[in-house]
Amino acid sequence: MRLTYPFDLxxxxxxxxxxHPCISDWTLKTHYECxxxxxxxxxxxxxxxxPNLHKTALASLVLSSxxxxxxxxxxxxxxxxxxxxxxxxxILSVPDQPLLTxxxxxxxxxxxxxxxxxxxxxxxxxxxxxxxxxxxxAKKLKNETTSxxxxxxxxxxxxxxxxxxxxxxxxxxxxxxxxxxxxxxxFKLINWDMVSLxxxxxxxxxxLSV
Numbered sequence: 001m002r003l004t005y006p007f008d009l010x011x012x013x014x015x016x017x018x019x020h021p022c023i024s025d026w027t028l029k030t031h032y033e034c035x036x037x038x039x040x041x042x043x044x045x046x047x048x049x050x051p052n053l054h055k056t057a058l059a060s061l062v063l064s065s066x067x068x069x070x071x072x073x074x075x076x077x078x079x080x081x082x083x084x085x086x087x088x089x090x091i092l093s094v095p096d097q098p099l100l101t102x103x104x105x106x107x108x109x110x111x112x113x114x115x116x117x118x119x120x121x122x123x124x125x126x127x128x129x130x131x132x133x134x135x136x137x138a139k140k141l142k143n144e145t146t147s148x149x150x151x152x153x154x155x156x157x158x159x160x161x162x163x164x165x166x167x168x169x170x171x172x173x174x175x176x177x178x179x180x181x182x183x184x185x186x187f188k189l190i191n192w193d194m195v196s197l198x199x200x201x202x203x204x205x206x207x208l209s210v
Contacts, residue, residue: 005047005054007040010080018088022185024174035169036079043072059206062151074149085162087191095192106141114187117143121183127167134159134199154206161198
């Protein structure tokens with residue numbers, strides 16, 4: 001997947017059907033091929049008229065833009081991050097010991113982290129995203145929410161490590177208004193191996209110098 005113009009969709013590391021029963025294949029396919037693809041198409045159309053930005057990294061575009069350019073660049077970044085946060089529910093994935101120890105230090109227990117994350121996800125009014133962030137300077141994890149396309153601050157030592165999409169198109173056709181069950185099932189889909197790579201700074205998605 002390209003991190004500069006022209007942008008494209010990432011190749012998903014799983015099939016649309018593999019998220020049953022947590023996410024239906026129709027929801028996943030539509031989310032990827034319509035919603036996410038729509039952001040990428042609009043982003044490229046905007047940038048086609050801005051050749052001075054063609055070599056700018058996606059993360060840098062998000063930090064430096066506003067309006068339609070920001071919305072589409074940020075939603076592309078958010079969705080890429082979201083897809084790679086996930087793995088099929090049939091694949092066992094748990095936090096490795098260093099990450100689990102950090103979660104326990106910062107939240108008291110793994111269950112407390114889930115409870116706090118769930119509460120924050122439920123607190124979002126309208127559409128948005130719920131994140132876990134690693135603050136390298138404070139050596140601390142915290143859960144945060146953002147509204148609409150907004151991305152949490154990811155510079156000066158702050159690294160997002162996982163996210164849950166709280167836009168209605170991510171869950172409404174499967175769960176109707178039951179966001180709570182959707183978030184509970186999200187915990188079964190987290191790719192903790194990817195989360196561990198991110199906390200080590202090995203995910204280039206937020207690299208400003210790509």
